[in-house]
Amino acid sequence: MKVKRLTPFKKKIERLQNSLIYTIENFRKADDNTGLNFFLISIEDLENLLESHQKIDNLNMIIHQVLPKLHILYNSMKSCDVAEMIDILEYGILPATEEWIRECDSSDYS
Secondary structure: OHHHHHHHHHHHHHHHHHHHHHHHHHHHOOOHHHHHHHHHHHHHHHHHHHHHHOOOOOOOOOHHHHHHHHHHHHHHHHOOOHHHHHHHHHHHHHHHHHHHHHHHHHOOOO
């Protein structure tokens, strides 16, 4: 039963990774409209991922490391600091997704 739940979880992580990468790329190219669209997808993907995480037993994820970064991201959004948003996404949240993938790959569930 847990294997069936982990596979969709890993797919959600990969979808989040892709939307983060597209967000970063488009903001860097100053294509703010496309960047914002992918950013909104990223936030929705992250929300779905966090909800899924709560339903997976005994999987040691590093959610606690992402929460402070989300607070910083929110503040950078309020101040319209796109450069800081890019940094948080690229160097804070994206590496967390890579760690989640490694955790999924090394767990007893895979």
